[in-house]
Amino acid sequence: MSSHILLDLKNVSKVFGSNHVLKQIDLQIERGKFITFLGPSGCGKTTLLRSIAGFYTIDEGEIKIDGQLVNDLPPYKRGTPMVFQEYALFPHMTVFDNVAYGLDIQKRPEAEIQDRVKSAMAKVKLTGLEERYPHEMSGGQQQRVAMARALVMNSPIILLDEPLSNLDAKLREEVRVELRSIQQELGLTVIYVTHDQLEALSMSDHIVVFNKGAIDQYGTPHDIYYKPRTPYVADFIGTTNFVDAVVRDFANGKATVEYGTSKRTASVTIDEAVTSGEKVLLSIRPESMRINATNAGEFIVSGFVKSSMFLGEKERYFILDDDMKEWIVDAYDIGLTRYQGNVTISAADDKIHLIKIS
The missing domain is CATH 3.40.50.300 (P-loop containing nucleotide triphosphate hydrolases)
Structure with missing residues (x-):
């Protein structure tokens, strides 16, 4: 020892x-x-x-x-x-x-x-x-x-x-x-x-x-x-958004995954191998997502602001996407800005964590 x-x-x-x-x-x-x-x-x-x-x-x-x-x-x-x-x-x-x-x-x-x-x-x-x-x-x-x-x-x-x-x-x-x-x-x-x-x-x-x-x-x-x-x-640790996804491709430590009826995709780094067609779970923290600030190649979802909650240092939004999945998104230091109606939410690929469920 x-x-x-x-x-x-x-x-x-x-x-x-x-x-x-x-x-x-x-x-x-x-x-x-x-x-x-x-x-x-x-x-x-x-x-x-x-x-x-x-x-x-x-x-x-x-x-x-x-x-x-x-x-x-x-x-x-x-x-x-x-x-x-x-x-x-x-x-x-x-x-x-x-x-x-x-x-x-x-x-x-x-x-x-x-x-x-x-x-x-x-x-x-x-x-x-x-x-x-x-x-x-x-x-x-x-x-x-x-x-x-x-x-x-x-x-x-x-x-x-x-x-x-x-x-x-x-x-x-x-x-x-x-x-x-x-x-x-x-x-x-x-x-x-x-x-x-x-x-x-x-x-x-x-x-x-x-x-x-x-x-x-x-x-x-x-x-x-x-x-x-x-x-x-x-x-158990904090709050997260769970996303049911399917692996479409895996190579060089990166998995291409697909979510929802409109088949949105993301490229996620993972330590262990996954296979094409495998069902996985994605975890995306609320603070890792942004509203109406998309960049090319990011995981992007369209949705509608259902409600929000002011928590002092942040505003917490509850957003329904096209598949009626509810997302929790935290917006920090936005002053008096309030998001309403239709929005896009996004996350950089390196903020998305893949969890094997099989």
Whole structure:
């Protein structure tokens, strides 16, 4: 195994009763990366996180941390501190004692505890608040205490289970930036669980998209967003226009595809081979389309503005084409311009992503 790989999961499965929660998960995570497990409730992301931490015993497979098989190790011997959604702070303990708790359990020397707690608290900007109690702190400060308690263990990997879900929107954004900054500054390996797509896209080096106990895609935020491998990933991450199309030709990594009764065509770059006559799905993001601004060779559709919605930085249009398919198109920075009636919508070929469905 490469020395760059910190966490290695092979064929990991977990069953609760008749519910197969994790299905043969294979995943390798490099050290020093911010990895997000993303998916809706019940998809298996938190179960996998807790299995890595040792709170659940897996039914099949291997979990290796830094090359060591940890399947039979209890949580406190795995070096995988977890920051929980509800922070799990002890209300009767001061901030200092909360942060020092794991070191106390290990019976570390008092001088070492003092140094490590002070260092951890400085990293999350809590210096001077050591004697406060959790109830005397804001939600954001409590979240930082929970993070300091994980950092103080000097572990190679930190697990975070939806730690921002109890914060309001503005504070979430602030703490999100802080968490990413701490991770990069200290070179930590972080695994972060969320169902929030924006959170995943804005914070992660790589995203693992879960679907019913399995991994649908593992990739960078840009790949997950612009090059989804499955309809599920394309639909779950943001908004997209799905287009049923047929392949007419494939050569040199480019597929010519055809859509609709008027047989509009587009040339789409694709990594894997497709065959003539094969039915495929195209994914085109609303922000990748333009209204009444066509260029030669682009994918072009005529339509009628059914309705629109003003969203501040953009106007979202719902447009019906000749086949009565509804398209979502986002127009940015258009001032007081409003499109009505008959329009053309278009997308450059490199903004169209082909998804195999067979």
